Amino acid sequence: MTPELRVLSPGLMTTVQDLGRPGYQRLGIAVSGALDPVGLRAANALVGNAPGTGALEVAYVGPTLQVDADEVRLAFVGANADIQILPDVEAVGGGRWIEPMRSVRLRRGEVVRIGSLSGGAVLYIAVEGGFDIAPVLGSVSTYVRGGFGGWHGRPLRSGDRLPLRADRVSDRENYRLDGLDLACPPRFRAIVGPQDDMYSAQEIATFFAGEFTVSADSDRVGMRLDGPVVHEPRAVNMTSDGIAPGSIQVPGSGQPIVLLADRQTTGGYPKIATVISADLPALGRMPIGAKIGFERVTVEEAQALHRKLAAEIEGIHNRIVPIDRDPAEVAPMLLLDCNLISGVVDARSWRM
Amino acid sequence: MLESVASTVAGPTAMRFVEDRDVVEAGVDTSPFRPVDFRVLPAGDTALVIEFGDSIDRHINDKVLALAARVSQAKLDGVLECVPTFRSLMVYYDPLAMPVAALSARISELVQGLRVRENSGRVWRLPACYDPSIAPDLGEVAARTGLSPAQVVERHSAETYHVYMLGFLPGMAYLGDVAPELVLPRLVTPRLRVPAGSLGIASTMTCVYPMDTPAGWHLIGRCPVPFLERRPQPMTLLTAGDRVTFAPVSLREYEQLAAQAAAGTLRMCPIDEPMGAAA
Numbered sequence: 001m002t003p004e005l006r007v008l009s010p011g012l013m014t015t016v017q018d019l020g021r022p023g024y025q026r027l028g029i030a031v032s033g034a035l036d037p038v039g040l041r042a043a044n045a046l047v048g049n050a051p052g053t054g055a056l057e058v059a060y061v062g063p064t065l066q067v068d069a070d071e072v073r074l075a076f077v078g079a080n081a082d083i084q085i086l087p088d089v090e091a092v093g094g095g096r097w098i099e100p101m102r103s104v105r106l107r108r109g110e111v112v113r114i115g116s117l118s119g120g121a122v123l124y125i126a127v128e129g130g131f132d133i134a135p136v137l138g139s140v141s142t143y144v145r146g147g148f149g150g151w152h153g154r155p156l157r158s159g160d161r162l163p164l165r166a167d168r169v170s171d172r173e174n175y176r177l178d179g180l181d182l183a184c185p186p187r188f189r190a191i192v193g194p195q196d197d198m199y200s201a202q203e204i205a206t207f208f209a210g211e212f213t214v215s216a217d218s219d220r221v222g223m224r225l226d227g228p229v230v231h232e233p234r235a236v237n238m239t240s241d242g243i244a245p246g247s248i249q250v251p252g253s254g255q256p257i258v259l260l261a262d263r264q265t266t267g268g269y270p271k272i273a274t275v276i277s278a279d280l281p282a283l284g285r286m287p288i289g290a291k292i293g294f295e296r297v298t299v300e301e302a303q304a305l306h307r308k309l310a311a312e313i314e315g316i317h318n319r320i321v322p323i324d325r326d327p328a329e330v331a332p333m334l335l336l337d338c339n340l341i342s343g344v345v346d347a348r349s350w351r352m
Numbered sequence: 353m354l355e356s357v358a359s360t361v362a363g364p365t366a367m368r369f370v371e372d373r374d375v376v377e378a379g380v381d382t383s384p385f386r387p388v389d390f391r392v393l394p395a396g397d398t399a400l401v402i403e404f405g406d407s408i409d410r411h412i413n414d415k416v417l418a419l420a421a422r423v424s425q426a427k428l429d430g431v432l433e434c435v436p437t438f439r440s441l442m443v444y445y446d447p448l449a450m451p452v453a454a455l456s457a458r459i460s461e462l463v464q465g466l467r468v469r470e471n472s473g474r475v476w477r478l479p480a481c482y483d484p485s486i487a488p489d490l491g492e493v494a495a496r497t498g499l500s501p502a503q504v505v506e507r508h509s510a511e512t513y514h515v516y517m518l519g520f521l522p523g524m525a526y527l528g529d530v531a532p533e534l535v536l537p538r539l540v541t542p543r544l545r546v547p548a549g550s551l552g553i554a555s556t557m558t559c560v561y562p563m564d565t566p567a568g569w570h571l572i573g574r575c576p577v578p579f580l581e582r583r584p585q586p587m588t589l590l591t592a593g594d595r596v597t598f599a600p601v602s603l604r605e606y607e608q609l610a611a612q613a614a615a616g617t618l619r620m621c622p623i624d625e626p627m628g629a630a631a
Binding site: 024136239242246247265266274276277303307 | 432521
């Protein structure tokens with residue numbers, strides 16, 4: 001029987017995402033991928049997956065999932081959430097509660113219920129071994145507008161059964177993240193342009209001085225910002241050009257939009273500035289209602305910060321530490337784990 | 353131009369785009385040594401925009417497409433992908449492999465040696481059905497242009513269109529230019545949903561919507577050929593630089609072709625495929 005995760009309730013907008021589908025933008029195919037690739041990589045590291053393995057990206061309200069496999073190991077990285085683990089679907093309460101930023105082993109029939117997120121827009125759920133989903137153009141990222149990738153090109157629905165690659169987990173312990181900095185910068189750094197010549201110096205200054213609020217009208221395509229208008233409403237005509245990740249468009253209303261993972265490949269609104277690559281993961285974590293501002297940097301400064309983030313990403317595997325005597329593991333497993341820790345024998349390999 | 357590159361990408365002192373004096377003669381290669389006006393702009397720290405102008409113009413677009421082919425052939429370290437648009441080429445790169453100043457310099461060299469060719473892409477002749485039952489705006493377009501519906505169809509299907517770029521949706525090709533008599537502004541109120549295959553016109557462009565989508569162009573027919581194939585992997589019919597003509601077909605022929613397309617048995621091949629096309 002295929003090992004699966006059954007979706008009892010899908011959450012607000014839960015999609016399969018990996019590091020995206022670059023290479024096809026000239027054909028109009030968006031890149032997609034995790035809004036917070038650092039969170040995705042960390043979640044994969046906790047379960048021993050390759051960094052770009054497809055995981056669930058949860059937005060704002062989490063799903064309820066049931067294990068239909070002998071056992072699975074999940075890891076949760078991102079926003080704060082109450083994660084409840086129940087013995088079965090009948091259980092009305094109790095169970096055990098865990099915090100994100102760790103992995104946990106679950107057994108057949110167990111139910112994991114993730115409530116509302118706080119302090120961030122997204123939470124990643126990685127599964128050891130990954131989902132058994134065929135890549136589309138080299139990626140399992142869900143591209144909702146194109147209707148392909150991930151799980152049938154759409155967010156999860158109740159009743160979906162997500163196939164897993166592994167029916168049981170490795171002898172790996174459960175891990176937690178230690179010291180991975182997922183805080184956001186005081187101001188998001190951005191490089192002016194490419195259409196800065198369509199703005200006056202005053203308008204550019206207004207933009208960089210402004211404090212904006214992430215609008216409820218934001219999604220994986222773009223983050224709309226409420227706050228000071230960069231300019232009074234005016235007709236903005238521009239011949240379309242390419243749209244880089246983090247591009248900050250200012251349409252005629254004067255209210256900026258930062259373009260994210262599912263952005264169109266091209267567009268006709270001028271772009272006053274572009275958020276730097278090193279700050280995009282943190283931007284992807286910013287929830288509706290968050291206050292954000294921008295700070296101007298040069299390309300060279302941005303590339304130095306890019307190298308710094310790349311080094312931090314390289315070091316993620318040093319940021320995971322085993323959870324000793326995992327209180328989330330129930331008594332029988334605890335005994336087996338003690339055997340494992342003794343180093344003499346792995347009792348779990350004898351279990352059916 | 354090379355020495356100005358660093359300041360161009362680093363700050364607001366980008367070179368102004370000067371009026372394009374380097375007009376390419378129709379069908380004639382330019383001298384590789386003739387300077388081409390362009391500017392290099394940063395789109396963040398992982399992409400550069402190489403801009404040849406600010407309007408929709410075949411001469412500008414031919415330079416964009418020539419540079420796209422050139423960059424792709426040159427296999428520059430760190431270059432990840434290129435996205436041609438009407439008037440600029442977006443070059444995505446890995447700054448760990450290629451710092452911005454070095455990439456700017458390399459691309460500027462490629463621009464200086466650019467050979468611009470017109471009509472280097474594949475040539476397609478695609479069926480299009482202009483039957484009023486699937487052309488909701490044909491009557492309105494006729495009324496507003498002072499032509500009869502038959503004349504609108506005649507003008508639209510007489511033109512050979514150039515694929516300036518793909519964007520907006522997977523497989524959405526911007527085809528131009530439509531006959532001057534057919535140039536109309538887009539709809540004041542866009543439709544919330546138009547079916548895949550709808551043939552639209554707006555301004556100097558025509559298109560075939562590759563999937564169901566909200567859309568603001570005037571719909572004058574349908575093309576049964578999918579502009580985005582989904583199986584076995586998504587792939588677009590056209591790429592930038594291709595040329596397209598539309599061959600009017602009857603509603604009956606359209607329905608037969610659409611049924612073949614739905615069954616996955618409709619195979620379209622370009623009627624001409626020049627060497628070195630679609631790089």
